[in-house]
Amino acid sequence: MKISKKAYYGLRAVIALGRLSEPASIRSIAETEHLPEDYLEKILQALRRVGIVEAKKGADGGYSLARPAREISVWDILKELDSPLRSFSTPIKGTLPCLQPGHCQTNEVWRILEKEIEKTLSSISIDDLLPKDARQKHAF
């Protein structure tokens, strides 16, 4: 139930973009954050496809946040970059579920857990994670 490096890198990169007002190139982000450049590229592309960041091509281009940091949650990023909670085999379609004893009970546990994770991570925005004065609501 661990969090992948992919999601960790992605979150770090988005936080980095949140600190800037100009587009930043993959290379510059990779260097300041010490992340593998080629891998970071794929991560940013994935985040672009879901509208979290936007890219400007060509010389002097780069990535920037597609919307204000306050409107991007940690959940938005993790649900895109991390594998979904449910990974085990679900009952075959068309058959009655829960024939295997315990299957549906565990499913229900995962469902509850998933909801809770979504709720928790949705309540934290990228803006909350940016450096600022200590009187802020969420100060990390």
Add this chain to the structure above:
Amino acid sequence: MKISKKAYYGLRAVIALGRLSEPASIRSIAETEHLPEDYLEKILQALRRVGIVEAKKGADGGYSLARPAREISVWDILKELDSPLRSFSTPIKGTLPCLQPGHCQTNEVWRILEKEIEKTLSSISIDDLLPKDARQKHAF
């Protein structure tokens, strides 16, 4: 951030034991739950080491719960069988943490998430997952 089959199998097995009053052999559990026998053996051994189940050796032996189902939580099982939430590299001991920008903020997010997961899963006991009449507090 998915849950491993190991944890899924383990939870299913413990629920199965919760339904019984007599020790059950690995083989019988594997058969009724349709789980791989050799793998299940290792899982039950791990749960035995942390005192969730107990084993009786020899002919007519088998596994049973080491304490009442009400006193075993889903968290007890998952924290043993699943990988821990934090898997990325932490700052090198002896150096100042948070030199890499964004590192400590993400760490804080994981910490909050971990607490929430623990809280959620600790609130569900194996007894809650056993089949019983619908007026029970937790009825799955």
Add this chain to the structure above:
DNA sequence: TCAAATCAGACAAAAAAAGTCTGATTTCTA
């Protein structure tokens, strides 16, 4: 004494995650 069970740990196979490489396309600037 034998059969049925757990115990222990090495090993193998499969799947997933992490990372790399190559070449195409776009766009700014000199």
Add this chain to the structure above:
DNA sequence: TAGAAATCAGACTTTTTTTGTCTGATTTGA
């Protein structure tokens, strides 16, 4: 308008983790 700097796209490889298997030892009840 050519070249440099950037993203885009996707195949590929390597590494790590997970899942599963095998073999042999030990314990215990009938």
